[in-house]
Amino acid sequence: MSAKRAAICAVAQLPFEKAIWHKRIQEMCFDVVEPVLEQTGVKFCKKPGDGGIRSIVTVSDDVFDARTISNNAIQDAVGAHNRGEDKVAMDGINAIAYAVSCILSGHDDLILLVGHCKESQAESRNMCTNLAFDPFYLRPLGLDFETLNALQARDYMAKSGVTDEHLAKVVVRSRRNAAKNPVANARDEVTMEEVMNSPMAYDPLRELHIYPQSDGAIAMLIAGEDRVKEFTGKPVWVSGFGNCMDSYFPGDKDLASNFPLKKAAKLAYRMAGVTDPAKEFDFAELNDAAAYQLPMWAEGVGLCADGAGGEWIDGGGMEKMNVNPSGGMLAGNPIMLGGLARAAELVIQLRGDAGERQVAGARRGVANGTTGAAGQLQSVLVLENDRAGR
Amino acid sequence: MNQDKGEKYKDAYVVDGKLALPYQYFAGTVGSKFLIALRDKREILGVRCDTCGKVYVPPRQVCEKDFEDLGDKWVMLGNTGVVTNFTIVHKDDKHRPRKAPYILAMIKLDGADTAIPHVLEMVQPENVEIGMEVKAVFSSEPTNTILDIDHFEPVL
Numbered sequence: 159m160s161a162k163r164a165a166i167c168a169v170a171q172l173p174f175e176k177a178i179w180h181k182r183i184q185e186m187c188f189d190v191v192e193p194v195l196e197q198t199g200v201k202f203c204k205k206p207g208d209g210g211i212r213s214i215v216t217v218s219d220d221v222f223d224a225r226t227i228s229n230n231a232i233q234d235a236v237g238a239h240n241r242g243e244d245k246v247a248m249d250g251i252n253a254i255a256y257a258v259s260c261i262l263s264g265h266d267d268l269i270l271l272v273g274h275c276k277e278s279q280a281e282s283r284n285m286c287t288n289l290a291f292d293p294f295y296l297r298p299l300g301l302d303f304e305t306l307n308a309l310q311a312r313d314y315m316a317k318s319g320v321t322d323e324h325l326a327k328v329v330v331r332s333r334r335n336a337a338k339n340p341v342a343n344a345r346d347e348v349t350m351e352e353v354m355n356s357p358m359a360y361d362p363l364r365e366l367h368i369y370p371q372s373d374g375a376i377a378m379l380i381a382g383e384d385r386v387k388e389f390t391g392k393p394v395w396v397s398g399f400g401n402c403m404d405s406y407f408p409g410d411k412d413l414a415s416n417f418p419l420k421k422a423a424k425l426a427y428r429m430a431g432v433t434d435p436a437k438e439f440d441f442a443e444l445n446d447a448a449a450y451q452l453p454m455w456a457e458g459v460g461l462c463a464d465g466a467g468g469e470w471i472d473g474g475g476m477e478k479m480n481v482n483p484s485g486g487m488l489a490g491n492p493i494m495l496g497g498l499a500r501a502a503e504l505v506i507q508l509r510g511d512a513g514e515r516q517v518a519g520a521r522r523g524v525a526n527g528t529t530g531a532a533g534q535l536q537s538v539l540v541l542e543n544d545r546a547g548r
Numbered sequence: 549m550n551q552d553k554g555e556k557y558k559d560a561y562v563v564d565g566k567l568a569l570p571y572q573y574f575a576g577t578v579g580s581k582f583l584i585a586l587r588d589k590r591e592i593l594g595v596r597c598d599t600c601g602k603v604y605v606p607p608r609q610v611c612e613k614d615f616e617d618l619g620d621k622w623v624m625l626g627n628t629g630v631v632t633n634f635t636i637v638h639k640d641d642k643h644r645p646r647k648a649p650y651i652l653a654m655i656k657l658d659g660a661d662t663a664i665p666h667v668l669e670m671v672q673p674e675n676v677e678i679g680m681e682v683k684a685v686f687s688s689e690p691t692n693t694i695l696d697i698d699h700f701e702p703v704l
Binding site for chain 1: 557560562565567571573575579583604605606612632633634635636637638639641642643644645646652654656662663664665666667673691693694695
């Protein structure tokens with residue numbers, strides 16, 4: 159029998175670091191699976207119908223892992239031996255949608271989600287993301303996610319009145335919030351001057367405007383409505399999801415148009431019954447791989463008027479809307495887990511477990527994740543707790 | 549690398565490895581015609597969608613919006629165009645085509661509706677402007693890729 163809705167019952171994150179050199183990818187996964195088992199008391203299925211975990215959804219990338227079918231190598235650590243396993247090789251926020259689809263369709267009523275990514279293994283993460291591009295027309299020119307993001311930054315900043323100073327404000331605030339987030343990578347505070355004097359990496363992006371190299375892992379337990387009470391008294395309901403893809407060739411599209419995020423948000427909000435995002439969300443987690451993306455994604459998910467990103471920052475929009483209490487992706491999450499880490503922060507906040515960075519009375523939040531450079535695929539997730547009153 | 553993880557890791561290995569696997573990619577019939585014209589005639593070709601009118605370069609078989617077959621809808625483009633966007637790459641990396649700093653620009657060729665990325669030379673980074681007119685400078689040695697255009701430079 160299929161459930162009418164599904165909830166995230168537990169989350170665990172391995173603290174994000176520049177290089178978790180001393181753990182293999184298997185150990186990174188195991189170190190987040192174990193706390194989820196401990197928090198919920200859930201067991202792995204031994205025989206059909208015993209109520210244990212029978213389906214696992216993993217998130218990983220073959221090039222970052224330097225092995226193909228990278229999920230096969232971690233089957234023991236995620237409990238997949240003799241059980242079902244599917245891999246999502248996209249931003250892990252999409253794996254939540256996949257898990258929920260499994261539950262709502264009646265395929266299973268309990269999903270263990272495990273994502274990992276170790277950016278430090280490759281000599282350069284930009285050499286990895288260069289391989290995302292076409293081998294004839296784009297790859298030979300050295301395109302990678304950081305350089306293409308820089309091109310999007312120039313277009314977006316011109317459109318929305320976002321300046322070097324605005325980007326510095328985003329970075330300073332990210333670090334300040336991250337200092338209160340025990341799993342964040344970049345937790346050292348920086349000043350406006352330090353950001354504005356940071357070396358140019360790819361005009362208009364400075365080194366401090368770009369998220370730092372990061373390793374980490376995240377696990378979640380997701381259950382159908384009928385089973386949630388077995389695992390938690392603080393379920394976080396998945397009430398909306400949508401995604402939308404933009405063109406592959408960067409020269410085909412208006413990099414500043416934001417339409418994939420707007421469409422993804424529209425789909426998610428229709429499912430969640432959200433009509434006025436600027437009023438109905440208590441907080442948001444936006445997947446800012448570079449500083450300009452925070453206001454750009456804020457426009458896309460409807461927290462800020464289109465083309466008004468600069469004014470929105472000046473008017474205290476980031477604080478009023480409680481955007482990125484975790485520090486955001488700018489504080490350091492590996493690329494495959496950017497949106498999944500945003501979702502993890504929504505869960506922690508909605509469970510009231512965020513400690514000194516807790517958003518008081520949080521009931522409903524929105525997160526986005528991006529797959530590919532310059533937000534080629536945008537995914538939007540709406541989560542809420544029982545206080546949201548549905 | 550931070551080795552400060554205590555006694556447990558004093559003999560821990562981080563082993564060097566490498567992925568290096570030669571491939572052969574089929575350029576496609578449309579891509580092959582584009583690359584041959586570029587290499588042998590120094591001509592840059594695009595394709596036009598008759599439904600939306602958009603001229604694509606690099607060319608492709610199908611319009612992503614209208615699903616029109618564009619395989620025989622060839623259009624000759626100019627070797628000149630304008631800069632629509634750019635970044636100055638200040639960081640070296642092995643996959644990059646030049647030593648830093650260099651200019652990576654988006655260039656809309658005359659007759660095209662899409663832009664292509666390429667290296668822009670013969671102009672100081674501080675003097676690059678959106679709208680600047682540029683021309684293709686072809687490679688002296690064939691590469692069978694987009695690098696048969698060696699770079700773009702300003703039209704003087």
